[in-house]
Amino acid sequence: MILVTGGAGFIGANFVLDWLAHSDEPVINLDKLTYAGNRENLASLAGDPRHLFVRGDIGDKALTGRLLAEHRPRAIVNLAAESHVDRSIHGPEDFIQTNIVGTFHLLEAARDYWSALADDARTAFRFLHVSTDEVYGSLGKDDDAFSETHRHAPNSPYSASKAASDHLVRAYHHTYGLPVLTTNCSNNYGPYHFPEKLIPLMIVNALAGKPLPVYGDGQQIRDWLYVKDHCSAIRRVLAAGRPGETYNVGGWNEKPNLEIVHTVCALLDELRPRADGQAYRQQIAYVADRPGHDRRYAIDARKIESELGWRPAETFATGIRKTVQWYLDHQDWVRNVQSGAYRDWVAKNYGERQS
Ligand code: NAD
């Protein structure tokens, strides 16, 4: 089996669902259930013996040590993190605790467990760390896309905390020989994306008749990848990546934010037109820019393609259509996330179970 951390979040839940759709190898899913963790994302796995959910913190070394000793996974896929740049600007501390200190404790538990394995299991073990392109900092308009050797130059507390975790993971390979793999991926979008991030926020606000807040001039560029393509990349790197290596993962889809918002609006105009017949893009409202806002990210994903044969399956046009349709079809999920109903459920179910 494998141990996945952060498997109730956006990418984590997609990854667990995707993993179990492709294999019968069981998953232990360790998640702290912060505001971003939502067990409803995993509702389709209810009663599935291949999925064991454990509520807990990656920074709790006693807990992770126990889980590793008891379940003896062949790999750890570390997706647990605080992930939202704007939240990191308002309050960086949780980012330092989970992304840096938490990853450190998880690495320590992994090292203890891995060191005591028999030779074959030691050789086969993998610690796959999921990271972001934001560790590389911001590109100018004509700069080359980020390759794996691009220097780290993080600009937000979020990206700085992820860069620190990448360095720790690298050091555990270099110093102790832990068989680690790191993936640095561009912006994901797709089902179960928490509506604080650009694409789901725009869909949800548009449908609610609220303003669509575009930071600054809206010309900041991101490279967008459909989340299921990220999941297939992680599976591929886990299966065939070389220990100690980093793989950049991207969608070959560089787009300015304003174009993304226009595309979302046009799809909604087509799929769920406004009652008054007006266009959704009328709801766009330019607001003050994000402090320290990175201007451009772009991923050079040639290494993962040439070494491991991975390429994204979705274009932006196909992925964004599926995504908008998913939000239209899952308004209950949106309402529960927004009303905090799932957090009430967490308090109810776990409130008296804390160890
Ligand atoms: P998310 O915020 O949606 O989910 C994070 C999950 O981690 C949540 O379920 C949360 O409860 C859990 N978590 C947080 N702190 C924890 C802790 N201390 N112990 C255990 N669980 C904890 O994030 P996401 O967008 O799914 O991102 C997952 C990973 O992928 C992160 O490492 C992020 O840096 C990376 N990443 C994200 C993107 C993106 O576009 N979303 C792109 C590249 C890389």
Ligand code: TYD
């Ligand atoms: P986001 O989804 O927060 O991802 P990241 O900051 O990790 O790239 O934001 C994507 C881009 O959209 C980023 O340039 C900031 C911008 N943005 C807005 O213009 N308005 C918004 O309300 C949000 C949340 C983001």
